[in-house]
Amino acid sequence: MTVRVRIAPSPTGNLHIGTARTAVFNWLFAHHHGGKFILRIEDTDLERSRPEYTDNILAGLRWLGLNWDEGPFFQSQRLDLYKTAVQKLLDQGLAYRCYTTPEELEALREAQKAKGEAPRYDNRHRNLTPEQEAAFKAEGRSFVIRFKIDDDREIVWNDLVRDKMVWRGSDLGGDMVIARASEDGIGQPLYNFVVVVDDIDMQITHVIRGEDHIANTAKQILLYEALGAEAPVFAHSPLILNMDGRKLSKRDGVTSISDFQKMGFTAEALVNYMTLLGWSPPDSTQEIFTLEAAAKEFSFERVNKAGAKFDWAKLDWLNSQYIHNMPVDKLTDLLIPYWQEAGYNVDGRERPWLEQLVALIGPSMTRLVEAVDMSKMFFSDTVELSEEGSKQLQQEGSSAVLSGILAALENQTQLTETAAQDIIKQVVKAQNVKKGLVMRSLRAALTGDVHGPDLIQSWLLLNYVGLDKPRLQQAMSS
Numbered sequence: 001m002t003v004r005v006r007i008a009p010s011p012t013g014n015l016h017i018g019t020a021r022t023a024v025f026n027w028l029f030a031h032h033h034g035g036k037f038i039l040r041i042e043d044t045d046l047e048r049s050r051p052e053y054t055d056n057i058l059a060g061l062r063w064l065g066l067n068w069d070e071g072p073f074f075q076s077q078r079l080d081l082y083k084t085a086v087q088k089l090l091d092q093g094l095a096y097r098c099y100t101t102p103e104e105l106e107a108l109r110e111a112q113k114a115k116g117e118a119p120r121y122d123n124r125h126r127n128l129t130p131e132q133e134a135a136f137k138a139e140g141r142s143f144v145i146r147f148k149i150d151d152d153r154e155i156v157w158n159d160l161v162r163d164k165m166v167w168r169g170s171d172l173g174g175d176m177v178i179a180r181a182s183e184d185g186i187g188q189p190l191y192n193f194v195v196v197v198d199d200i201d202m203q204i205t206h207v208i209r210g211e212d213h214i215a216n217t218a219k220q221i222l223l224y225e226a227l228g229a230e231a232p233v234f235a236h237s238p239l240i241l242n243m244d245g246r247k248l249s250k251r252d253g254v255t256s257i258s259d260f261q262k263m264g265f266t267a268e269a270l271v272n273y274m275t276l277l278g279w280s281p282p283d284s285t286q287e288i289f290t291l292e293a294a295a296k297e298f299s300f301e302r303v304n305k306a307g308a309k310f311d312w313a314k315l316d317w318l319n320s321q322y323i324h325n326m327p328v329d330k331l332t333d334l335l336i337p338y339w340q341e342a343g344y345n346v347d348g349r350e351r352p353w354l355e356q357l358v359a360l361i362g363p364s365m366t367r368l369v370e371a372v373d374m375s376k377m378f379f380s381d382t383v384e385l386s387e388e389g390s391k392q393l394q395q396e397g398s399s400a401v402l403s404g405i406l407a408a409l410e411n412q413t414q415l416t417e418t419a420a421q422d423i424i425k426q427v428v429k430a431q432n433v434k435k436g437l438v439m440r441s442l443r444a445a446l447t448g449d450v451h452g453p454d455l456i457q458s459w460l461l462l463n464y465v466g467l468d469k470p471r472l473q474q475a476m477s478s
């Protein structure tokens with residue numbers, strides 16, 4: 001048997017971290033078994049689905065490296081298939097038209113509530129006579145199509161994460177709506193139904209999705225049976241929780257993959273982190289790996305039942321590891337869009353200069369977006385003086401030191417590392433001052449602050465684009 005799994009996002013919002021994590025588990029499982037990973041866009045909710053969300057979802061999956069083998073298939077283009085399946089259930093007497101009005105349903109719910117019962121449909125139109133149906137139609141009532149669910153049915157499956165699962169038909173809220181009214185009398189098919197029709201048609205062998213779908217699974221198993229198909233194997237992965245143990249939501253900052261991207265996480269770190277959200281590799285000390293490496297080890301035996309806490313510190317740590325180990329040219333490519341977004345004159349700088357800047361700031365970065373602040377002074381014509389920087393420039397001897405450096409610079413065309421070191425040594429000797437004073441004053445003049453990246457490298461970068469002398473001059477007069 002070839003393993004066939006799918007990710008089936010609804011384009012009613014941007015690619016959500018939960019959906020992306022489900023995609024990760026599907027991808028890992030497919031690749032572990034040499035199977036296929038299929039992408040299906042569940043866009044039957046025409047009011048809430050938007051093409052820009054589909055674009056965001058596809059871009060997010062591609063960015064994360066979760067390439068798919070088949071699709072994307074769009075449910076909105078497959079309506080005929082669903083309608084044929086609805087008709088089949090109607091013909092077999094497994095589904096029926098229900099004419100109960102919204103007001104009647106509301107009254108039913110109220111009555112159930114008053115008795116302290118859970119709300120459920122009471123199957124009142126299950127066995128209408130043709131005359132009763134005709135009468136409802138004549139009244140102008142519209143209908144939904146309901147699938148019969150026997151209360152005393154026991155539904156059992158062996159979940160790959162949660163082991164044996166047992167549900168009763170009576171837990172499912174009465175006969176379920178599988179299609180809403182539509183002109184052609186067959187109805188607009190709904191989520192639980194079309195998923196099953198598609199999963200049968202696409203020969204899905206394993207349905208891997210979040211545990212919020214468990215109740216749907218119970219219903220869907222009955223639909224497989226009714227449609228004469230074998231149900232796939234199910235695996236319900238744990239939810240992603242915030243650090244307080246509640247479901248991760250918009251309130252926790254970000255929830256969509258494009259937000260994580262904007263915040264400066266690398267695709268590799270984020271996808272690596274998502275594999276660890278609920279799964280642990282056999283060697284649990286191993287935390288940094290590619291998707292391919294994780295796929296070799298992946299199994300649902302090592303997926304937790306308990307919710308997976310989203311740990312920002314861990315994600316940051318992983319991200320920093322990826323940034324620090326990334327080749328400079330690749331990191332440069334990743335940072336250019338952030339600089340451009342910030343309005344920096346990237347085009348006015350040569351590539352080797354950009355790469356040298358990246359080599360300088362990369363080792364202290366955690367998120368890519370930090371490059372904006374960290375490199376501001378290298379792109380800017382002016383220096384922002386911090387309080388400490390300003391104090392440093394007021395120190396006795398500071399101005400003389402800077403003047404000495406400027407004088408020495410006059411003899412240099414292009415500064416080299418050795419020449420820069422020599423200038424500092426010269427000034428220390430000539431003015432008989434401590435090296436610390438020279439270094440701190442130079443830093444304050446060039447960068448406006450007393451802390452920052454390697455001073456000599458920073459100086460070389462500024463010198464290359466002619467920003468060092470004006471800064472020294474300005475600092476002396478400040």
Ligand code: GLU
Nearest residue numbers: 008009010042195209213
């Ligand atoms: N469209 C569903 C969702 O986005 C997919 C459910 C499933 O995987 O069956 O949650």
